[in-house]
Amino acid sequence: MMSLDQVEEAQSLCAVFQATVTTCADQVALRTAEGDRTVSWRAYGEQVRQIAAGLAKLGVRRGDTVAIMLTNRPEFHLVDTAVMHLGATAFSIYNTFTPEQIAQLFASAHNQIVVTEAQFIDKIRQAGAVHPIGHIVCVDGTGPDTTSLDGLIAQGDSDFDFEARWRAVRREDLLALIFTSGTTGAPKGVELTHANVLFAVAAKVAHQQEVLGSDVTERVLSYLPDANLANRFAAHYVPMASGATVTDVRDGRTVLQVFQDVHPTTFMGVPMIWYRLKAMIDAAVAESDQPVRDQAASALSVSLDKVRRELAGQPVPARLAADHEVADRAVLGPLRRRFGIDHLGFATSGGAPISPEALEFFLALGVPVCEVYGLTESAASGIANHPNRIRIGTVGQPRPGVEVALAPDGELLLRSVGVMRGYRNDPVKTGEALDAEGWLHTGDVATIDADGYVTIVDRKKDMIINSSGKNLAPANIENAIKLECPLLGSVVAVGDGRPHIVALLILDPDQAGVFAETHAIEDRRPVALADDPRILAAIADGVARGNARLSRVEQVRAYTVLPTFWEANGEELTATTKVRRKLVHQKYAAQIDALYTPTAAAGQRT
Numbered sequence: 114m115m116s117l118d119q120v121e122e123a124q125s126l127c128a129v130f131q132a133t134v135t136t137c138a139d140q141v142a143l144r145t146a147e148g149d150r151t152v153s154w155r156a157y158g159e160q161v162r163q164i165a166a167g168l169a170k171l172g173v174r175r176g177d178t179v180a181i182m183l184t185n186r187p188e189f190h191l192v193d194t195a196v197m198h199l200g201a202t203a204f205s206i207y208n209t210f211t212p213e214q215i216a217q218l219f220a221s222a223h224n225q226i227v228v229t230e231a232q233f234i235d236k237i238r239q240a241g242a243v244h245p246i247g248h249i250v251c252v253d254g255t256g257p258d259t260t261s262l263d264g265l266i267a268q269g270d271s272d273f274d275f276e277a278r279w280r281a282v283r284r285e286d287l288l289a290l291i292f293t294s295g296t297t298g299a300p301k302g303v304e305l306t307h308a309n310v311l312f313a314v315a316a317k318v319a320h321q322q323e324v325l326g327s328d329v330t331e332r333v334l335s336y337l338p339d340a341n342l343a344n345r346f347a348a349h350y351v352p353m354a355s356g357a358t359v360t361d362v363r364d365g366r367t368v369l370q371v372f373q374d375v376h377p378t379t380f381m382g383v384p385m386i387w388y389r390l391k392a393m394i395d396a397a398v399a400e401s402d403q404p405v406r407d408q409a410a411s412a413l414s415v416s417l418d419k420v421r422r423e424l425a426g427q428p429v430p431a432r433l434a435a436d437h438e439v440a441d442r443a444v445l446g447p448l449r450r451r452f453g454i455d456h457l458g459f460a461t462s463g464g465a466p467i468s469p470e471a472l473e474f475f476l477a478l479g480v481p482v483c484e485v486y487g488l489t490e491s492a493a494s495g496i497a498n499h500p501n502r503i504r505i506g507t508v509g510q511p512r513p514g515v516e517v518a519l520a521p522d523g524e525l526l527l528r529s530v531g532v533m534r535g536y537r538n539d540p541v542k543t544g545e546a547l548d549a550e551g552w553l554h555t556g557d558v559a560t561i562d563a564d565g566y567v568t569i570v571d572r573k574k575d576m577i578i579n580s581s582g583k584n585l586a587p588a589n590i591e592n593a594i595k596l597e598c599p600l601l602g603s604v605v606a607v608g609d610g611r612p613h614i615v616a617l618l619i620l621d622p623d624q625a626g627v628f629a630e631t632h633a634i635e636d637r638r639p640v641a642l643a644d645d646p647r648i649l650a651a652i653a654d655g656v657a658r659g660n661a662r663l664s665r666v667e668q669v670r671a672y673t674v675l676p677t678f679w680e681a682n683g684e685e686l687t688a689t690t691k692v693r694r695k696l697v698h699q700k701y702a703a704q705i706d707a708l709y710t711p712t713a714a715a716g717q718r719t
Contacts, residue, residue, distance in 0.1 A: 120315040120354050125282040125307045127198050129314070130353045134158035137356040140330065143187040146362045146371045152187055154356070157194075164195035164262070165278070166269030171226060171248050175200035175281070178224040178290060180246075182206040182215075182233045185335045185361040188252040188262065190349055192228045193339075197288055198279040204290035204302070205340035209682050212239035214300075218292055219244035221302050221537055228252065234259065284308040290537060291342045291489050302537030303342075303489045310350055312530040313487075313494035316512045317346075318354050324500055325378060325458045331357035332377045332456070336368040341688040343464060346493040347381040365681070366623070369393060372453035379459040383689045384467035384592070385602065385681075387482060391474055392599035392624060394452060409448070412440035416477040424476075424505060445479050454480050459500065461485045464689030466569060468592040469505045476503070484508050486569060490546060490553055491515075494531035496567050507566040517567060518552065524573055525559035526552040575694055577608045583666055590614060593662040594669065598655025600624050600648065603679050605692055606669065607705050615708035616672040617701055618652060619679045640676035649674065671708045675701070 123129045138155040145151075152160070173179060179196045181203055183189045189205075196203040204222055206215055219240055225247035227237050231254045237246075248260060255261040260268075288307045292300040325331070335348035352359050360375050362368050369390055382390075398409045419437045422429050429437075449455035462472070463485045475482040486508035487495035496517065498509035511517045516528040532553045535543035546554055558570040570576075571586035578584055591604040594616065602621030608614040625642050628634070632647050642648055652674060660668040682688040685697050698705065 120311060120318055123311055125197075125279075125284060125286065126288060126310055126314070126350065126353060127279040127282050127307075129311070130161075130194060130198075131158070131279070133353055133356050140356060141358045142352070142356075143190055144358060144360050145187065146360055146367070146374070148374075150187060152191075157191070160191050160266075161195045161198060162275045163266045163269060164191055165198050165275055166271075166273040167265035167267075168195060168201075168226070169199060169273055169278070170268050170270055171265070173199050173201050173226065176287070177201045178222040179203050180206060180219070180222065180224045180227040180229075181339070182208065182227060182229040182237065183252065183339070184208060184230065184363045185339065185344075185365070186252075186363060187361060188228075189339050189361075190359065192252075193345075193349065194353075198275070198282070200278065200282045200286055202287045202290050204292065205338070205345070207338055207340045207682050207688065208233065209680075210236070212236050212243075215240035216243040218300070218302075219246065221292075222290060226250065228262075231256070282307065284311065287534070289342075289345070291345070292340065293489055301539060301542055304534040304537050305342075305492050306534055309492040309531050309533060310346075312514065313346065313492040314350050314354050316494055316514065316531075317351050319513070320497065320499070321351075321355060321379060321459050329378060329458075331355050331379055332375055333357045333359050333379055334362055334368060334371060334375060334377050335359050336362040336365040336371075337383075338365075338682060338688045342489045342493055343381060343383075343689060347379075369452075373451075374453065376453045376456045378456050380457055381461050381463065382482075383464040384462055384471070385690045387462055387467060387471055387475065388595060388599065389621070389623065390452065390454075391471055394448065394478070395599070396627065397451070398448075408444055412444035413474075413477050415440045416445060416479070417473060420473065420476045424503065441479060445477075449479055454478075457481075459483075461497070463487065463508075465691050466571075466588040466592055468596040470596050472503075472505050486567065488527070488553070488555060490533045490555075491527050491529065492531035492533065494529060495527055504564075504566045507562075507568045509567065510565045511567070517561060517565075519559065519561060520554070522573075523558045523560070523570070525555045525557045525567065525569070527555060528552050577606065577614070578610070579608050579614075579666070580610055580612050581666075585614070585667055590616075590663060590667050590669065593667075594618075594656055594659035597658035597662070598652055600628060600651055600655065603686065603690070603692065605694070605697055607698070607708075611709060613670045614667060615705065616656075616669045617697070617704065618656075618672050618674045619677065620648070620674065622678045639678045643674040643676040673704050673708060675704070 120129055134154050140154055141151050142154040142157040143152040181192055193203045227246055228250045229237055231251055250265050251259045252262045284307045286307055287304055288310050289305045291303045333348050337344035339345050348359050362371050398406055415436050419429055419433055457480050460482045462482055472482055481500040483498035483500055485497040487493040495515055496508045496511050514529050518526045520526055528551050556573050558573050560568045571588050575587055576584055577587055587606040590606040594604045595601055601618055603619040605617040606614055620642055629637050634645055679685045681690050685693055
C-alpha cells in the first residue's frame with residue numbers, strides 16, 4: 114500500500130499504478146467471483162502495456178476518448194488503465210442504456226473507439242449509426258467489423274514506446290469522463306483530472322491505513338456499474354494505490370453471496386445493500402431454534418448497550434465489557450463469519466441516506482459501517498465518519514483538505530483539489546455548479562454542528578413542502594418505512610403541495626421471492642405478489658411500525674403497492690438506487706392522484 118505522501122506527490126495515477134505493479138508483482142490484483150480467472154499485478158501491468166500498444170495502433174492519442182461498455186470483469190480494469198497510460202480518457206456506459214442514450218454520450222465524448230462485449234454490439238452499432246465510430250473491440254469474441262481483444266493486442270506495434278507515453282501524462286490531464294445518472298435531467302459529463310482523483314485516492318488510502326494498518330492485503334468487491342464513479346473509485350482507482358485484490362461480480366444482485374466466499378476487508382455499499390444484509394441476518398436468526406434466537410437477541414442487546422454508551426462518549430462498565438466479550442465470541446463472531454463480514458474493517462454507506470437503526474444494528478454486530486458523503490463532481494472525496502468517531506445521523510466530518518460551508522438557503526458547499534474541472538461542453542451548467550471562489554454547489558440541504566459533523570437533510574429539489582407550508586425530508590420518511598418493511602425495495606414519499614404524505618411502495622424482488630417461498634405462493638410475478646393478501650398484510654404491519662417512528666405530519670396516510678419491480682439503473686432508479694423523482698411523479702401521476710381521493714385508505718390498490 115502506497116503512503117499518503119507518495120500518492121499526493123505522484124505525477125499521475127499511471128505512476129501510482131506502475132509503483133504498485135512493482136511492489137505487489139506476485140500478488141493477485143484481479144479475480145472473478147466464480148474464481149475461474151485471476152490476474153497478478155505483474156500480469157496486470159503487462160496486459161495494460163499490450164492493450165495500450167494496440168489502442169495506439171488504432172490511433173488513440175493524448176486527449177482522445179475511448180468508450181467502454183462492459184459488465185464487471187477484469188477486462189474493464191485492463192482497458193481503462195491502458196487508456197489512461199496513453200494520456201487519453203475512458204468513459205463507461207451503463208449496460209441498460211438504450212441506443213439513443215448511448216448516441217448522446219458519443220456526441221458529447223467524440224470517441225472513435227468502443228470496447229464492449231458481444232451482447233452489446235447491436236446497441237453500439239445502432240448508436241454509431243447516429244454518431245459514427247471508427248472501431249469496435251469485442252472482449253469476448255469477434256464478428257463482422259469488430260476486433261477481438263487478442264486481435265487488438267496482436268496488431269500492436271512492437272516498437273511502441275509505452276514508457277515514454279505514460280511518463281508524459283500529467284496531473285492536469287483528463288483522467289475520466291463520468292456521466293452522471295441523470296436524476297434531474299439528461300446526464301452531464303463530469304470531467305475529472307489525474308489531480309482530482311489523486312487527491313481523493315490519497316485521502317481514502319490514508320483513512321484505510323489508519324484503520325486497517327499498512328500490512329493488510331485488502332480484498333475489494335466490484336459490483337456496481339463502472340459507469341458510476343462510486344465503483345470506479347473504490348474498486349478500480351483506490352486499489353491502484355492500496356494493492357488490493359479486486360473481485361469482479363458480474364451480477365451485482367449476487368454480491369451478498371459473494372461476501373461469503375471473499376470475506377472483503379473494505380466495502381462500499383449503498384443503503385439498500387445494508388438493508389438486504391440485515392434482512393438476511395434477521396431471517397437466518399428467525400429460522401433458528403428458540404434457544405438460538407434467544408441467545409442472538411441477548412447478544413445483540415448487550416452489544417447495542419455497549420455501542421450506545423460508546424457513541425455517547427460514556428464509559429463502558431467492566432461487567433458490560435465482559436458480557437460483550439462473551440457474546441461476541443459465542444454469537445456475534447460466528448454470525449459475522451457465516452455472512453462473510455468478519456474481516457470488514459472499513460465499511461461505508463453512501464449514495465443515499467441510511468436509517469440510524471440500521472447503522473446501530475451493524476455496530477452492535479461488530480461491523481463498523483460509516484456513513485460517508487461524496488459526489489461525482491468532487492471525485493468521490495468529501496465527508497466521512499471515522500470508525501472510531503462515528504456520529505450516527507451525520508455523514509461525518511470533512512476529510513483533510515476538504516472545506517465545507519452552507520449557502521444562505523442551507524445548501525451544502527464543498528471546496529477541494531478533488532472538485533471537477535467542469536461539465537463537458539457545458540459552460541452554463543458548470544457555472545451553476547462552480548462559483549467564482551471554487552465552491553461546488555452540491556444541491557443538498559445540510560446542517561453543520563459545532564464539531565464539524567455534517568447532516569444531510571435531503572436533496573434541495575426533493576424537499577416536500579406540504580399545503581400547510583411544512584418542510585419535510587422524504588428520505589427520512591422513506592427510510593423509516595424501509596427499515597420496518599424488508600419486503601420493500603423502494604419507497605417514494607409524495608406530498609409536495611398536498612395536505613398529507615402518501616407513498617408508492619415497490620417490492621424487493623429477492624425479499625419478495627423469499628417470502629413467496631416461505632408462504633407457498635406459486636405465482637411470483639410482481640403483479641401477483643403486489644396483490645397477494647399475505648404480502649399486503651406484512652406490508653401493512655411494516656408501514657404501521659415505520660409510521661410509529663415518524664412525527665404525525667411525516668406519517669404515510671395512504672399508499673399503493675406497485676405491480677412491478679424496479680431495478681438499479683433502470684427507468685426509475687439510478688445505479689445507486691436513488692429515485693428519479695421527477696420521472697416517477699410523472700409516470701405514476703394517476704396512482705398518486707388516486708391516493709388523495711376522499712375514499713383512499715391506507716393500503717388501497719389503485
